[in-house]
Amino acid sequence: MIEPQAKRVRTCIGCGAQSGKASLHRFVRSADGTVSFDPTGRKPGRGAYVCSAECLESAFKARKLQRALKCGIDQGSAEGLMADFLEALGSSR
Numbered sequence: 001m002i003e004p005q006a007k008r009v010r011t012c013i014g015c016g017a018q019s020g021k022a023s024l025h026r027f028v029r030s031a032d033g034t035v036s037f038d039p040t041g042r043k044p045g046r047g048a049y050v051c052s053a054e055c056l057e058s059a060f061k062a063r064k065l066q067r068a069l070k071c072g073i074d075q076g077s078a079e080g081l082m083a084d085f086l087e088a089l090g091s092s093r
């Protein structure tokens with residue numbers, strides 16, 4: 001069976017779970033080097049995906065997020081990302 005190319009599988013950088021784009025949440029590093037949560041999944045830049053807040057936190061602590069995005073993320077920025085992420089999750093439920 002040949003899958004259409006549009007059906008891309010993403011991998012959570014926290015736990016390694018694979019799923020379609022809709023159930024993973026994207027973080028993106030823009031051209032100026034800032035990392036932000038991307039609720040639309042359409043921002044330009046290098047992206048990384050996580051499935052949950054727990055995975056975001058563990059990916060940050062294990063420096064997987066930094067590696068995936070190829071940039072440094074300080075504690076304050078990570079807390080901001082987490083806050084944005086939790087807010088977005090809260091509003092979508």
Ligand SMILES: [Zn+2]
Pocket residue numbers: 012013014015016017050051052055
């Ligand atoms: Zn995960």
